[in-house]
Amino acid sequence: MPDCERLAQDIGSAREKLHIVEQSGRQAAGIVKDLLTMSDPGMYEKKTVDLNRTVQSVLAAPDIAEMIRQRPDLRVETALLPSPAWISGSEPHLARALVNLLCNAIHAMDARKNRDASTEMRLTLRTSAAKVDQPIVGYEVIQPGAYVVLEVTDTGTGIEPPVMEKIFDPFFTTRSRGAQHGIGLGLPIVRRVVKDHGGFVDVRSTVNQGATFRLYLAAAGAPAVADRPRTAVHGETHILAVDDEAGARHVAEFLLQRLGFKVTPAKNGHEALKFFEDAKAQGVEKPCDVMMLDMVMEEGFDGLTTFEHIVKLYPAQKVIVASGYAPNGRAKVILDRGAGWLEKPCGIPELSAAIRKQLDKN
Numbered sequence: 140m141p142d143c144e145r146l147a148q149d150i151g152s153a154r155e156k157l158h159i160v161e162q163s164g165r166q167a168a169g170i171v172k173d174l175l176t177m178s179d180p181g182m183y184e185k186k187t188v189d190l191n192r193t194v195q196s197v198l199a200a201p202d203i204a205e206m207i208r209q210r211p212d213l214r215v216e217t218a219l220l221p222s223p224a225w226i227s228g229s230e231p232h233l234a235r236a237l238v239n240l241l242c243n244a245i246h247a248m249d250a251r252k253n254r255d256a257s258t259e260m261r262l263t264l265r266t267s268a269a270k271v272d273q274p275i276v277g278y279e280v281i282q283p284g285a286y287v288v289l290e291v292t293d294t295g296t297g298i299e300p301p302v303m304e305k306i307f308d309p310f311f312t313t314r315s316r317g318a319q320h321g322i323g324l325g326l327p328i329v330r331r332v333v334k335d336h337g338g339f340v341d342v343r344s345t346v347n348q349g350a351t352f353r354l355y356l357a358a359a360g361a362p363a364v365a366d367r368p369r370t371a372v373h374g375e376t377h378i379l380a381v382d383d384e385a386g387a388r389h390v391a392e393f394l395l396q397r398l399g400f401k402v403t404p405a406k407n408g409h410e411a412l413k414f415f416e417d418a419k420a421q422g423v424e425k426p427c428d429v430m431m432l433d434m435v436m437e438e439g440f441d442g443l444t445t446f447e448h449i450v451k452l453y454p455a456q457k458v459i460v461a462s463g464y465a466p467n468g469r470a471k472v473i474l475d476r477g478a479g480w481l482e483k484p485c486g487i488p489e490l491s492a493a494i495r496k497q498l499d500k501n
């Protein structure tokens with residue numbers, strides 16, 4: 140019997156457990172999504188996917204970005220292959236698997252933190268290439284082949300050996316109580332997705348130190364240039380992204396690149412100003428098409444101060460003010476001079492619309 144059918148049967152026989160979902164509309168929606176992930180072969184359109192991009196877009200997705208933002212102690216580190224990590228697969232399913240791993244990692248770190256407030260919360264996402272010549276006995280036996288490995292490491296509670304045996308069983312959960320109770324579908328879905336990508340799962344864990352989940356996904360060659368994910372659709376439109384928060388800057392940079400823009404990041408107002416001063420010194424007429432400007436930056440050199448210096452050099456510079464706060468006070472001064480507005484955190488549609496609007500202005 141195909142795994143998918145077996146899983147459907149498991150779900151059928153354990154249907155009574157689903158009464159839990161009634162307690163939370165949001166969770167119910169998530170489960171429906173999970174079930175669809177497993178049972179809708181039509182969604183499984185395989186393309187050449189750059190796994191590095193999947194990692195970056197999952198981190199930038201509003202739900203995940205919010206989960207990270209709510210935990211100021213949580214450090215998120217990425218160590219991605221320098222070149223694209225090509226695999227043949229379905230991006231929504233891979234993203235779903237990664238989201239499930241990230242949620243588990245964050246829950247495990249929350250649980251450990253609840254016991255000992257001094258523990259460090261560190262989440263590491265890594266992509267790497269692996270050529271396996273001899274079978275590796277991991278959680279599963281990893282067969283010889285060329286893989287892209289997606290690794291998620293946390294500093295959470297870790298997994299006790301008897302629990303380890305069951306973690307991929309549908310409806311197995313140790314989070315049976317409290318506000319963050321689980322259903323036990325996260326990891327079965329991960330395994331399902333990995334299997335459908337010709338892959339294997341490995342898990343390592345030390346109790347009270349954390350866990351590492353490694354997904355071995357069959358590597359693919361680079362796609363023909365015409366089939367590559369969209370780049371440069373906007374030609375050489377150049378955006379200067381000014382934000383003093385590294386995470387926000389990286390997300391902006393990633394999203395803008397994904398939209399096909401050329402991006403120059405600036406880590407504060409001084410760096411942005413230097414960019415324009417250098418351009419002026421070289422006689423450049425238009426250093427960038429649009430400047431995306433964070434409002435709240437260092438004391439004495441915030442968004443408005445930066446703006447005022449720059450418009451002295453380039454009075455026609457198009458600007459989008461990006462802020463997590465309401466558009467009043469100092470931001471309003473810039474907006475009144477024709478700048479666009481973008482509320483942070485934002486997704487690709489809002490970002491794209493805000494830039495389009497500025498570019499379309501005379």
Ligand SMILES: Nc1ncnc2c1ncn2[C@@H]1O[C@H](COP(=O)(O)OP(=O)(O)OP(=O)(O)O)[C@@H](O)[C@H]1O
Pocket residue numbers: 239243244247293295296297298302306307311312313314320321322323324325326327349350
């Ligand atoms: N990173 C991790 N650290 C520690 N334990 C983990 C980790 N990931 C999974 N587990 C264990 O595996 C169990 C099953 O995980 P799974 O994602 O399938 O279900 P869940 O997280 O309990 O519920 P949900 O359906 O909401 O994902 C968890 O309840 C937990 O005991």
Ligand SMILES: [Mg+2]
Pocket residue numbers: 239242243321324325326
């Ligand atoms: Mg889970």
